[in-house]
Amino acid sequence: MMRDTVASTTVTSIxxxxxTQTLEVEFSSGxxxxxxxxxxxxxxxxxxAPSKGQFLHANIRNAYPYSRVx
Amino acid sequence: xxSSDPSYLxxxxxxxxxSVTVKLSESLASGIAIIGGHTYRVGQVGSFVRIxxxxxxxxxxxxEIGASAAQSTPGPKVAYGDxxxxxxxxxxxxGNHFERGLSQHPNIxxxxxxxxxxxLRRIYGGxxxxxxxxxxxxxxxxxxxxxxxxxxxxxxxxxxxxxGSGKSTTVASILRSIVGHGGEAGSPGARILLLDIxxxxxxxxxxxxKIFSTTPQPGECPLYVPYWALEAGxxxxxxxxGLSDNQLIAFTDKIQDLKSERLAALPLxxxxxxxxxxxxxxxxxxxxxxxxxxxFETATFTGPQRDQPALVSAGDANVLEPPSYTPHxxxxxxxxxxxxxxxxxxxxxxxRSRLLDRRFDFILHPGPWEPDLEGVAEQDxxxxxxxxxGHDKPLxxxxxxxxxxxxxxxxxxxxxxxxxxxxxxxxxxxEGGVLRPLLVVMEEAHRYISPDAGNVxxxxxxxxxxxxxxxxxxAMVVSQRPSEIDETILSQCGTLIALRLSNxxxxxxxxxxxxxxxxxxxxxxxxxxxxxxxIAGEAARLPVRTRVFLPRQEHLPKSSxxxxxxxxxxxxxxxxxxRVVASWRxxxxxxxxxQLAIDRVQIPPENGEQMPxxx
Numbered sequence: 144m145m146r147d148t149v150a151s152t153t154v155t156s157i158x159x160x161x162x163t164q165t166l167e168v169e170f171s172s173g174x175x176x177x178x179x180x181x182x183x184x185x186x187x188x189x190x191x192a193p194s195k196g197q198f199l200h201a202n203i204r205n206a207y208p209y210s211r212v213x
Numbered sequence: 214x215x216s217s218d219p220s221y222l223x224x225x226x227x228x229x230x231x232s233v234t235v236k237l238s239e240s241l242a243s244g245i246a247i248i249g250g251h252t253y254r255v256g257q258v259g260s261f262v263r264i265x266x267x268x269x270x271x272x273x274x275x276x277e278i279g280a281s282a283a284q285s286t287p288g289p290k291v292a293y294g295d296x297x298x299x300x301x302x303x304x305x306x307x308g309n310h311f312e313r314g315l316s317q318h319p320n321i322x323x324x325x326x327x328x329x330x331x332x333l334r335r336i337y338g339g340x341x342x343x344x345x346x347x348x349x350x351x352x353x354x355x356x357x358x359x360x361x362x363x364x365x366x367x368x369x370x371x372x373x374x375x376x377g378s379g380k381s382t383t384v385a386s387i388l389r390s391i392v393g394h395g396g397e398a399g400s401p402g403a404r405i406l407l408l409d410i411x412x413x414x415x416x417x418x419x420x421x422x423k424i425f426s427t428t429p430q431p432g433e434c435p436l437y438v439p440y441w442a443l444e445a446g447x448x449x450x451x452x453x454x455g456l457s458d459n460q461l462i463a464f465t466d467k468i469q470d471l472k473s474e475r476l477a478a479l480p481l482x483x484x485x486x487x488x489x490x491x492x493x494x495x496x497x498x499x500x501x502x503x504x505x506x507x508x509f510e511t512a513t514f515t516g517p518q519r520d521q522p523a524l525v526s527a528g529d530a531n532v533l534e535p536p537s538y539t540p541h542x543x544x545x546x547x548x549x550x551x552x553x554x555x556x557x558x559x560x561x562x563x564x565r566s567r568l569l570d571r572r573f574d575f576i577l578h579p580g581p582w583e584p585d586l587e588g589v590a591e592q593d594x595x596x597x598x599x600x601x602x603g604h605d606k607p608l609x610x611x612x613x614x615x616x617x618x619x620x621x622x623x624x625x626x627x628x629x630x631x632x633x634x635x636x637x638x639x640x641x642x643x644e645g646g647v648l649r650p651l652l653v654v655m656e657e658a659h660r661y662i663s664p665d666a667g668n669v670x671x672x673x674x675x676x677x678x679x680x681x682x683x684x685x686x687x688a689m690v691v692s693q694r695p696s697e698i699d700e701t702i703l704s705q706c707g708t709l710i711a712l713r714l715s716n717x718x719x720x721x722x723x724x725x726x727x728x729x730x731x732x733x734x735x736x737x738x739x740x741x742x743x744x745x746x747x748i749a750g751e752a753a754r755l756p757v758r759t760r761v762f763l764p765r766q767e768h769l770p771k772s773s774x775x776x777x778x779x780x781x782x783x784x785x786x787x788x789x790x791x792r793v794v795a796s797w798r799x800x801x802x803x804x805x806x807x808q809l810a811i812d813r814v815q816i817p818p819e820n821g822e823q824m825p826x827x828x
Contacts, residue, residue: 160811163807165809165811168813174430205786207786208786210803212803
């Protein structure tokens with residue numbers, strides 16, 4: 144897939160479900176993704192990161208399974 | 214001999230039919246001529262030559278070049294190294310007026326000249342309003358190639374090329390040339406409908422198009438095709454499967470009843486009750502059709518006259534729950550079966566499962582166009598057509614990438630039928646096809662207008678190809694397998710835009726669609742560069758080898774091929790195939806295993822943050 148580095152996609156909202164270790168992220172494009180097997184520790188790190196998008200890209204996106212849900 | 218004229222190429226040595234053999238001048242051994250400050254490459258296959266004959270100029274295309282003498286011609290033996298070329302004559306010009314066809318032939322020793330920019334301007338007639346510039350000549354990149362927009366749309370066209378030859382880019386580029394680049398002049402009032410099978414064009418043409426999709430992304434509109442606008446036979450074949458004559462009558466009678474009932478309750482403009490047919494686009498409820506027919510099929514009766522229904526529970530048409538009757542019994546006491554039953558229970562069961570199948574929602578449950586049990590829908594067809602054809606963007610993209618292939622052909626057939634019928638009957642209105650013509654671009658046409666794909670879509674495409682010209686509906690057929698496209702349709706395409714094609718069967722089909730003397734040009738098909746095309750036919754004055762304009766990076770169609778190397782080079786992360794199965798069962802790509810209600814907190818926008826768009 145072509146990585147389109149021109150488009151800037153920011154995170155609009157983030158949610159977390161601890162029992163199922165599911166992270167849900169809404170991007171400004173409107174699409175919603177769920178990331179699985181995310182520990183509560185990682186989620187807290189994400190919430191404290193100054194740039195959510197960069198943190199997601201660096202630590203979560205290529206390391207955990209995900210699925211588009213909306 | 215005018216050897217001081219820099220455009221001089223050589224002399225005619227043989228003429229046979231429309232084919233002319235030319236002996237090249239020795240002064241052109243370098244292969245390059247500089248005329249008026251521009252460099253021209255001499256003797257390129259596919260380039261043009263001019264043969265002046267008094268007031269007339271004949272124009273031809275170079276088809277073949279050789280370095281030994283043309284052996285078949287008798288006469289004194291020519292020294293080794295003499296170069297010749299075979300030229301196929303295509304047309305002639307008197308003054309500034311160019312015409313296809315020939316009124317006379319050249320003779321031996323007539324001079325042959327290279328075609329310069331000013332000659333081409335004569336051929337292409339300057340900057341006429343109906344000419345659209347779509348690319349540059351391959352041999353001279355300073356000369357734009359223009360096509361006649363009128364002929365391109367009304368006489369139909371075909372864009373053919375192997376995978377990877379730049380078909381989608383060519384389509385995107387031509388459409389963008391038609392509607393105008395950004396602020397540039399073009400046809401802002403164009404009306405183009407693009408059937409996008411792979412979802413490639415939303416990114417390429419999104420800024421000039423309204424996009425409909427069965428799985429809409431943010432900013433796109435949902436695509437609905439109301440079933441009740443289809444012809445009854447076509448609809449029944451889809452929802453009820455194969456029907457015998459008697460069974461078909463049972464269904465069509467009921468549909469006719471429901472439609473006339475609907476019309477009596479709430480008249481529709483333009484439709485007289487006495488002219489109502491089973492094919493009239495009148496809303497009716499499929500659930501009601503199913504319920505009424507299944508009720509009749511399963512009813513049992515009691516009583517001495519056998520006319521008292523032995524109803525146990527009435528069921529519910531809205532949730533497709535069948536009515537239940539006391540089972541029939543042998544003997545004289547009853548209950549008795551309905552002797553008039555039509556024997557269509559199997560077909561009704563298929564109808565019920567079609568209505569429950571989520572994959573067909575966009576056609577059987579078409580959102581605001583879905584009628585209730587009384588046949589009253591929230592929206593009528595006018596809003597549907599206004600959505601598709603009457604918006605302020607010149608282009609409508611119907612993204613069909615989410616449609617299961619089992620219904621793709623039917624869906625396309627239905628869309629084209631609705632659009633064509635509407636424009637056909639409104640041909641004397643300003644919104645009709647004659648006064649506001651429509652161009653339908655059919656991507657991957659071999660998938661739905663091949664003889665194997667059945668008749669659902671090819672019938673209506675064939676109609677557009679044959680008679681669309683009179684009613685202002687033009688077709689642009691795009692395919693990588695020309696040999697699989699219905700021959701009638703391809704032969705009706707007045708303009709052929711052929712990109713690189715390597716399969717021999719496909720090339721033969723393209724060659725067959727061209728006049729004989731130009732088939733030599735089509736021998737170039739396997740060696741065309743990506744994005745290079747041979748354009749021949751009504752819209753092009755002369756058959757021409759063209760480099761189609763490359764759209765800007767952000768306006769390129771999205772190639773959706775997976776990146777195998779980079780995907781396989783990463784270590785596998787934990788996989789959950791339960792999610793895979795959940796999506797499969799739900800027939801929805803966004804399905805999840807556990808429906809979680811996760812509250813998301815809003816994140817304030819950050820500046821300067823960059824993310825790949827597919828995260």
